[in-house]
Amino acid sequence: AQSVTQLGSHVSVSEGALVLLRCNYSSSVPPYLFWYVQYPNQGLQLLLKYTSAATLVKGINGFEAEFKKSETSFHLTKPSAHMSDAAEYFCAVSDQAAGNKLTFGGGTRVLVKP
Amino acid sequence: DAGVIQSPRHEVTEMGQEVTLRCKPISGHDYLFWYRQTMMRGLELLIYFNNNVPIDDSGMPEDRFSAKMPNASFSTLKIQPSEPRDSAVYFCASSLPYNSPLHFGNGTRLTVT
Numbered sequence: 001a002q003s004v005t006q007l008g009s010h011v012s013v014s015e016g017a018l019v020l021l022r023c024n025y026s027s028s029v030p031p032y033l034f035w036y037v038q039y040p041n042q043g044l045q046l047l048l049k050y051t052s053a054a055t056l057v058k059g060i061n062g063f064e065a066e067f068k069k070s071e072t073s074f075h076l077t078k079p080s081a082h083m084s085d086a087a088e089y090f091c092a093v094s095d096q097a098a099g100n101k102l103t104f105g106g107g108t109r110v111l112v113k114p
Numbered sequence: 115d116a117g118v119i120q121s122p123r124h125e126v127t128e129m130g131q132e133v134t135l136r137c138k139p140i141s142g143h144d145y146l147f148w149y150r151q152t153m154m155r156g157l158e159l160l161i162y163f164n165n166n167v168p169i170d171d172s173g174m175p176e177d178r179f180s181a182k183m184p185n186a187s188f189s190t191l192k193i194q195p196s197e198p199r200d201s202a203v204y205f206c207a208s209s210l211p212y213n214s215p216l217h218f219g220n221g222t223r224l225t226v227t
Contacts, residue, residue: 051213
């Protein structure tokens with residue numbers, strides 16, 4: 001069975017500072033990993049996905065994530081936070097056995113301070 | 115591409131009433147998912163379809179919930195009778211096969227009083 005753990009339900013960063021959101025996964029087979037962002041009163045939007053082509057994945061809005069198999073991690077980073085990055089971020093996992101079925105983490109809400 | 119379309123955006127109903135949520139997936143997508151989001155439980159997968167056939171409904175909370183997909187362009191999630199604990203945001207998502215990303219609608223916020 002797959003599972004995802006996001007450390008920290010809330011993160012507060014200053015504008016211009018590094019954003020680091022942590023995600024650890026559990027999967028018995030090579031995983032597919034995703035980060036989604038949710039703005040208020042909207043659905044989830046894909047930020048980036050890992051499908052084994054490269055361990056460092058670049059996404060939209062300046063975000064990137066690094067897959068580390070030894071640590072079963074897929075942390076999301078952005079070098080310099082912008083006010084528009086305030087949102088909730090979800091890490092998700094699927095695998096070939098699960099088809100397209102995604103298991104989501106609990107989410108991390110990001111607050112950006114001016 | 116109009117994206118995944120859900121209706122209504124908001125639904126307020128009284129306990130015991132029937133509620134029907136609707137979803138139009140992106141044309142050409144083989145998979146359709148229904149998720150529920152609450153503060154307490156986060157995002158939960160309720161059911162998903164592949165080519166209009168239900169594949170996994172293990173997340174459906176109880177018999178009061180049912181979902182159908184009569185054709186490739188329409189799905190419904192019905193709650194009958196509704197209860198206050200069903201209050202949540204319900205999302206529909208669709209995708210192509212082979213672990214493609216999900217595309218979410220804007221959700222239906224359900225309030226049962």
